[in-house]
Amino acid sequence: MTAIRTARDRARAELTREIKDEARRQLAAAGADRLSLRSVARELGMVSSALYRYFPSRDDLLTALIIDAYNALGEVAENADAAQPTSDRRGRWRAVCRAVRSWARAHPHEYALIYGSPIPGYRAPEDTVVPAGRVALVLVGLVRETWDAGDLAPAFDGPAPTPVLSEQLERLAALIAPQLPGPVLSRLVIAWTQLFGMISFELFGQLVGSVDPSEDFFENTVEQIATFVGIR
Numbered sequence: 001m002t003a004i005r006t007a008r009d010r011a012r013a014e015l016t017r018e019i020k021d022e023a024r025r026q027l028a029a030a031g032a033d034r035l036s037l038r039s040v041a042r043e044l045g046m047v048s049s050a051l052y053r054y055f056p057s058r059d060d061l062l063t064a065l066i067i068d069a070y071n072a073l074g075e076v077a078e079n080a081d082a083a084q085p086t087s088d089r090r091g092r093w094r095a096v097c098r099a100v101r102s103w104a105r106a107h108p109h110e111y112a113l114i115y116g117s118p119i120p121g122y123r124a125p126e127d128t129v130v131p132a133g134r135v136a137l138v139l140v141g142l143v144r145e146t147w148d149a150g151d152l153a154p155a156f157d158g159p160a161p162t163p164v165l166s167e168q169l170e171r172l173a174a175l176i177a178p179q180l181p182g183p184v185l186s187r188l189v190i191a192w193t194q195l196f197g198m199i200s201f202e203l204f205g206q207l208v209g210s211v212d213p214s215e216d217f218f219e220n221t222v223e224q225i226a227t228f229v230g231i232r
Contacts (some may be wrong), residue, residue, distance in 0.1 A: 016054055018044060020068065023061055028109040032119045037061065059122055062113075066124065067131050069110040074134025076103045081138050089146050092232050096138055097195055097222045104199050115200055136192055137176065143188050144177050146231055152184065153230035161186060184230070191225040 022040050037058055041051040055061040080099035084092040104111040114132070146152045161169060161182055168188075169182040177185065198221055201207050202214045211217035 012054075012196055019051065019054055019061070020065060024110065027065070027113060032062065032113055032122075035062065062119065063125060063127060064124055064146070066114055066128050069114045070128065070131035070134065071106070072107070072110070073100065073103050074077075074131060074138075076100065077135045077138045081142070089142055089151070090226055091198075093139070093226045093229075093231050094222055095144055096135075096142075097218075100135060100195065101199050101202075101218060104203055108203050111199075111203060115196055116204075139188060139192060140177050140180075142231065143184065143229060144180060147180060147184060151232060153227070153232055187229050191229045194221070195223050 001051050002216050019040060023035060026035055026039060026043075035058060037051050037055065038048050040061070041048045044051075055064065076099045077096050079157075084095050086092075104115075143152070165186070166182055169185050172189075173180055173182065173185050198214075198218065202212075202218070207214050208219070211227040
C-alpha cells in the first residue's frame, strides 16, 4: 500500500506542477483576471471536472500561484543574505535588494501577480500572509542585528510619528521586532516600500524617458535607503 500511495502522490504532485505551469503561461499571455480553470484544463487535455479535484476554484489556483511566487522571492532574498559575510550588513542589504530586483526582472508576470494591480473578485486568504512577509523579515533581521550590535546610525531628523502611526508601529513591532523603536521601524517600512516601488516602476515602464535604463538609479537608491535606515 505504501508503494501505491507513494506512486499516486508522485503522480498528483507532477500533475499539480503541470497545472500551475500552464496557469503561469496563461498569466503571461492574458493576465490574472483572464485565468480560468476551463482554459487550463483544455490546454492540458483534461476535463474540467478532473482539474477541480486539484483546485476547486480559480481562486484556489491563484492562491497557489501567489504562494509559490512569494516563496520563490523569499527564498532568493534569504539565500542572497546568507551568501554574504555575516558581519557585512551593508553588503547583505545590497545583495538582498539586488536579488529581489533580479528575480522580479526574470519573473515579471509572477511579480505582477503579487505586487501588481488587485485581481477583480479575488481576496487573498491568510495562507498568503507568511510567504508574503519573507523578504520583509530578511530586512528586519538585518536591521535588528545592527540595532542589537549598537551599530545602527542615528535617525535622520524628521517629523515625529503621529499618534495613529505610533500605534500602528507598536503593533507591527510586537509582531516582528519587539526590540526596535518606532522611529527605526518606520524608516525600515519606508525603505521596504521604496524598494518595491522602485522595482515596480521599472517593470511597469514608469521610468522610461527619465532614468531608463535604471541600473545606476537602482544601485544609487539602494545605497541611499541603506543609509536612511541606518546601516553603515
